Amino acid sequence: MxxxxxxxxxxxxxxxxxxxxxxxxxxxxxxxxxxxxGGTTRDDYDIPDARAQAGIEQLRAHLPDGGGASAQVVVHDREGDPLSAADLDGLVQRLGALDHVSSVSPPRLSADTATALVTVSYDVPVTDPDVVGTNGYQPLEDAVAPLRDAGLQAELGGELPGGAESQxxxxxxxxxxxxxxxxxxxxxxxxxxxxxxxxxxxxxxxxxxxxxxxxxxxxxxxxxxxxxxxxxxxxxxxxxxxxxxxxxxxxxxxxxxxxxxxxxxxxxxxxxxxxxxxxxxxxxxxxxxxxxxxxxxxxxxxxxxxxxxxxxxxxxxxxxxxxxxxxxxxxxxxxxxxxxALRVQRTPxxxxxxxxxxxxxxxxxxxxxxxxxxxxxPVLGMRTWPQDGSSASPETSQRKAYDLIDTEFGPGANGPFTVVVDATRADPQAIADQVAGHPGIAGVTTPMLTPDGALGVFDAEPSTGPADERTSELVTALRADLPEGVEVTGTTPLFADxxxxxxxxxxxxxxxxxxxxxxxxxxxxxxxxxxxxxxxxxxxxxxxxxxxxxxxxxxxxxxxxxxxxxxxxxxxxxxxxxxxxxxxxxxxxxxxxxxxxxxxxxxxxxxxxxxxxxxxxxxxxxxxxxxxxxxxxxxxxxxxxxxxxxxxxxxxxxxxxxxxxxxxxxxxxxxxxxxxxxxxxxxxxxxxLPTIEAERHGADEPRTEREPDRVGA
Structure with a gap:
């Protein structure tokens, strides 16, 4: 060489x-x-060895448009006045008309009705070219623009907006x-x-x-x-x-x-x-x-x-x-x-x-x-957790949405679990009741059956935030307590895995x-x-x-x-x-x-x-x-x-x-x-060992006649 x-x-x-x-x-x-x-970069968030991936695959197989991306829209009146039902209905209609949106949840109102949380579900994953980056973020911005023009605070959080704002x-x-x-x-x-x-x-x-x-x-x-x-x-x-x-x-x-x-x-x-x-x-x-x-x-x-x-x-x-x-x-x-000129060389x-x-x-x-x-x-106490809204920059809409949800609905609302029940092996309502009574769960939604009746699906909201260490422990405890045929999935359990x-x-x-x-x-x-x-x-x-x-x-x-x-x-x-x-x-x-x-x-x-x-x-x-x-x-x-x-x-x-x-x-x-x-x-x-030299010796100076004896040779 x-x-x-x-x-x-x-x-x-x-x-x-x-x-x-x-x-x-x-x-x-x-x-x-x-x-x-050439192609374009695209993330692959499927983790075959993750326990939460099993639940995601079940949703994709039995629920039309299931297992796709999601986003959260938070609307807040800065003066603390109750939100208008007409404004929220208009928001839901605009969100529902967006491309690849499969469902929009009814607005969830805070105790003082000054804040509303709307969850948007898509029929494609967050990595799909049609929704990744600004392709999915800008339509959401357009949908909330009328509310902002009316003087309301409207922030975008969750999976899809988070990916767009982190570019x-x-x-x-x-x-x-x-x-x-x-x-x-x-x-x-x-x-x-x-x-x-x-x-x-x-x-x-x-x-x-x-x-x-x-x-x-x-x-x-x-x-x-x-x-x-x-x-x-x-x-x-x-x-x-x-x-x-x-x-x-x-x-x-x-x-x-x-x-x-x-x-x-x-x-x-x-x-x-x-x-x-x-x-x-x-x-x-x-x-x-x-x-x-x-x-x-x-x-x-x-x-x-x-x-x-x-x-x-x-x-x-x-x-x-x-x-x-x-x-x-x-x-x-x-x-x-x-x-x-003669220069005096100073020792470097x-x-x-x-x-x-x-x-x-x-x-x-x-x-x-x-x-x-x-x-x-300090590494002895290091804890790792994937990035979520809580770690975003304070100037981002994602972080503002996260803080509003945390304040008005509780920290667990930022990362609810999705519980998938094989209806042939367990009763979805009984599982929902069991999960609702589990320590660390703030509440659950009513189970819904997939169109083919094979699965029962409901959300469980923890009482702690996604990045809280207790939330990861809760995921492990739920999986240990629930019977066979029940999977705890969603973004937060996937992050824990x-x-x-x-x-x-x-x-x-x-x-x-x-x-x-x-x-x-x-x-x-x-x-x-x-x-x-x-x-x-x-x-x-x-x-x-x-x-x-x-x-x-x-x-x-x-x-x-x-x-x-x-x-x-x-x-x-x-x-x-x-x-x-x-x-x-x-x-x-x-x-x-x-x-x-x-x-x-x-x-x-x-x-x-x-x-x-x-x-x-x-x-x-x-x-x-x-x-x-x-x-x-x-x-x-x-x-x-x-x-x-x-x-x-x-x-x-x-x-x-x-x-x-x-x-x-x-x-x-x-x-x-x-x-x-x-x-x-x-x-x-x-x-x-094969011989590989990092540099040829003697390129700038002659070698001595004999190399030193190698120790141990």
Whole structure:
């Protein structure tokens, strides 16, 4: 691979315009295909392994137009006056005339008759193109417009409006890109060098976006998958380009011409980038084990983005570096070089920091470990729950509707259960009476038979809200008490099932991703200790980020800074998704750092000095890359959708911890203490493992005559 990458870098730098025009052609073809045969994203909320799904399937089979989407319309008189029956009748008629509406419930009035709740049922699921997004939301807005014109408050809540109001706005994404550009200018001291990684990342991301559209033509791709793919693709794309550009500038500073510098940069840093991206792809593959179709689409879409930005980094970066020449170097360096001036080299900050950590590894290592454990402590009380109206932004109609229902009708009215009774096995009325007398149930509706008489269906309203932990316990208790042939379903029971399933599946995903990543690192670095230590530290930093996420969102510590006005549970989607993405990204930095440490180790055989030199050589680029990724992720945390907000914030926190506490303190401290044992590998395992090198050693310095003896070989 070294020879291939060297030739690729040398050739593209020698013929930059060919590469640039080839990429422009690829982008145009990709977008042309996406427009011609691409599909549209669509969520799949069917969960085959969820207990609540059985009841949904029964409704679909026996009740015409059953199992479809739903919405809630809340009408409120701000002065507290009774609502007009004529206004409510007109609302019901307008709602009933909407496309795909199968039924509209009679208005449910509050005790003072100043508030009315109307439930709208559809004959298609919420993921149907006819009702998804604004297609279903705008007709509801039009239906309540006359009431708003009359001075009444009319809010839209429930399943369908919630999906429409949680769509991305893109402002945070743009802010992240601009902040990344500013950081790149500071890091390189050159506008040309700063713009190059960002341009490469955006070019690769453009192809990746078209690829996701083509993927949507072959399978259901979640509407949130492009957001996750963009978030990760943009971050790693800038990182990969940044690493290669940094090595290219180093080789230029050593006196190599632009073609040779590009070839050597791709031969060294390019190898690290290839295998770093492989660790990301392995982590994304673990999402398939999450048990939900939506996770698979997250993995596929993000993998397409990662592969696209990787291809851009390996081809466009050397081409643009060859085109830019020495303009990539800071102006002061170019001026001093041209004048032949003698410059006094000041020891870089990262080198001084590395020397300090290596001198006192025990103190620094213990301090870092205690700090991470302190941040991780809140995770012991973390509770997960899928997003609902209670966690929406206060400015949204969904949240206003939720609060009105909670105040006027009780918290359980926001998430009633649907009880499905097999009429051949149990008496629906007897079951309704049993459920009504169950602790935690505020009331039930009169059972109704399906047209074929096979099922009895009624709603049961809990006395607690959907996100309340007691509600999930109530679902479990009802299922345990009710006889065979009775299913408790609906949005809230389905969410409870999802939360439990994902909590159990998390450990399967963790086990797979960690095992495969450790094996890959063992092949790359010919060590048992290094990959195991890397996995443990990555898990530690990710767990610490979960702890911060719990404190901010679930405990409400500083949540107002992120637009959260009250404490909310951590989204059930976050733990598995964040882990799979963050473990791969953390391994990126691990590969970048360890590849240089191992390079120096193989040259000198000095374990301690290798750690110090490796950290000094990579500390700046890792810190810069991490800072860029953090601002990109924080940009996404400004979105209104709570899941995206938690995803962006949690990933930003994890990257900060990983690039500072772990990569700059804990890794060098532990590697200094372990010394030569870092590279211990049993002889029998050495013979079994294929050899994969993260970088070709000696690209910029000659090797010593003999490599150090491997410990344990």
């Amino acid at each position: 070294s020879r291939i990458l060297y030739r690729l870098g040398h050739h593209t730098a020698a013929h930059p315009w060919r590469t640039i025009f080839a990429w422009l052609a690829v982008v145009m073809v990709a977008f042309g295909l996406a427009n011609a045969v 991305m706005k893109g402002t945070g994404e743009l802010a992240g890109v601009l902040a990344a550009l500013a950081l790149l200018v500071i890091a390189f001291g050159s506008v040309v060098a700063a713009g190059l990684p960002l341009l490469v990342a955006l070019m690769g991301l453009a192809v990746g976006s078209a690829g996701v559209t083509l993927l949507a033509a072959t399978m259901d791709v979640s509407t949130a998958a492009p957001t996750v793919a963009t978030m990760v693709g943009l971050g790693v794309g800038i990182d990969y380009a940044l690493l290669i550009v940094t090595r290219h500038v180093e080789f230029l500073g050593q006196g190599h011409d632009r073609r040779e510098a590009a070839g050597r940069a791709l031969e060294t840093a390019g190898r690290a980038v290839v295998f770093a991206s492989l660790t990301v792809l392995i982590s994304l593959l673990g999402l398939r084990l999450g048990g939900l179709p939506v996770y698979s689409t997250f993995g596929y879409a993000t993998a397409i983005a990662v592969v696209s930005v990787l291809a851009a980094a390996l081809t466009l970066v050397p081409a643009l570096c060859g085109l830019a020449g020495r303009r990539l170097m800071p102006r002061r360096a170019r001026t001093a070089e041209g004048a032949g 900050l990262t080198a001084r920091w590395a020397a300090r950590v290596v001198r006192r590894p025990v103190a620094f290592g213990l301090a870092a470990l205690v700090f991470l454990l302190f941040l991780a402590a 999802i939360s439990g399933m994902l909590s159990e599946r998390l450990w399967l995903v963790v086990g797979f991703v960690v095992s495969v990543s450790v094996l890959l690192l063992a092949m790359m670095f010919r060590s048992v200790v290094v990959p195991v230590k890397a996995a443990v530290m990555n898990l530690l930093s990710i767990t610490a980020s979960y702890g911060v996420l719990t404190a901010v969102f679930q405990w409400g510590w500083g949540g107002s800074l992120l637009g959260i006005d009250h404490a909310v549970a951590v989204s059930s989607w976050i733990p598995i998704l964040n882990f799979a993405i963050l473990f791969g990204l953390s391994m990126d930095y691990e590969v970048f750092l360890l590849s240089r440490i191992r390079e120096f180790w193989l040259r000198t055989g000095d374990a301690t000095a290798s750690v110090e030199r490796g950290l000094a050589a990579t500390g700046r680029v890792i810190s810069s890359a991490a800072a860029i990724m953090v601002v990109v992720f924080l940009g996404f945390s400004t979105e209104a959708d709570t899941v995206v907000k938690q995803l962006g914030f949690g990933m930003a926190v994890a990257i900060v911890l990983d690039a500072t506490v772990v990569r700059m303190v804990l890794v060098p401290a532990t590697m200094t203490l372990l010394g030569r044992w870092n590279w211990w590998l049993p002889a029998w395992l050495d013979r079994l």
